[in-house]
Amino acid sequence: MSAYAEFDKERQEVDTLLRQGYSITSIQEDLDGARVKFISSEPGKSSQELLLLTADARKHVTTLLFAGIKPVTAIETHI
């Protein structure tokens, strides 16, 4: 798979969760990549986690956050 295809697959996974109403709540980076945790304010939806491997996907999520997609605050998390 080309590097772009790997990135595109990961980007679509991120974008799909965001479209479904999930918000990014934490990003933990380690030797294996970035573990991005998503939560939803909708009742009954469990949290999701993606392990992003590609540099472009790791850049993508932070670009979205920096551009204004608001992270979930402590209060929102527990409503």
Next chain:
Amino acid sequence: MADLSIDLAGIKSPNPFWLASAPPTNTGYQVQRAFEAGWGGAVWKTLGEPVINTSSRFAAVHFNGQRVAGFNNIELITDRPLEVNLKEIYETKKRFPNHAIIASLMVEPKQEKWHEIVKRVEAVGVDGLELNFGCPHGMAERGMGAASGQQPDLVQAQTTWVKEVATTPVIVKLTPNITDITVVARHAVKGGADAISLINTINSLAGVDIHSWNTIPNVGGQGAHGGYCGPAVKPIALSMVAECARDRGVGVPISGIGGISTWQDVVEFMLMGSTGIQVCTAVMHHGFRIVEEMIDGLNNYLDDKGLASVTELIGKSVPKYSNWGDLDLNYKVVARINEDNCINCNKCHIACEDASHQCIEMLTNAEGKAILQVREEDCVGCNLCSIVCPADGAIDMVALDSGAAPLTWNQRNQVISGLNGSYSEAEVV
């Protein structure tokens, strides 16, 4: 025609081209001939207690047909008595009153030694002093030159001693043989330096003769480390000049040195913060008259740019030089191959395949012609293909609009840190 004159910390010169303290400024005969050729200033070969130099002093690194890509020397400071040099400085200054003569000085790190030489040298009418804290060989073993320059506190102390008696501007010449040159630069300024000059030569061994197993150069079969200079060191020098130019703790004029061979090099050093420049190796290679082409080239360039004075170049590129962490990660360039200019040598394909991201494909077009094509979505914009390409205009690096807002590494880390901070709090709750 633009005004080429400069004023470096009070030292006035008809143009920014100075000879560096080195073999070309060893005598009045040489410096006067240099001024006749067009050089605006000269930093006299370092004065101090006269040394005894070895025979077999220089060596060069030739690379792929380029002679003197790098130059190495094990010559020390002047081997002539101070009074002889002073007499020639006086005569030269008398003959060329509008040219800058700067005396390079190196003595033991003792206050009385600095006071003595400063007073004697200034008495003959030099325009400024350059303290040689950079020479990496010979003198360093005796506690002078780079040995002094690698110790920031000693640089500051010696500069202070010089400033106690100096009446002319003091330039401190810095060694590159140190981890962070700005530390020493700041200490020079704390000591009262009016300007800094950089870089001096880099520790080097030009080579080893694989047949005799002797070092290059060698003195009767024995070698010693020397100082490296010439075109090969220019990127190192330019980087160090840039670091000093953007450091607010430095904040004094810079005399740029290191591999400068052409008027274009001069422009680069001035854009990156140098008020003037110094040249040695190019003169050792081609002679004093290379300055004629440098003057013409600089004049034409300034005219083309519509600049009235060369001083308008000083520091213009400094704001464009920052930390890696402040570069935009969303900026994207890709390689595009122009079939009209491509000679199908495949060097770009090999480079990309073996050393980069495997995104240049060897294809056959509809007419059956072999072509090279970049898969732009996989291209990381490393520039390697355009670097190795031997055909002008065959590969362009094209900026693409990614549509994403600029994002630096530092901004990214702030976002993640802020995000995780709020999440941690939530987790605790």
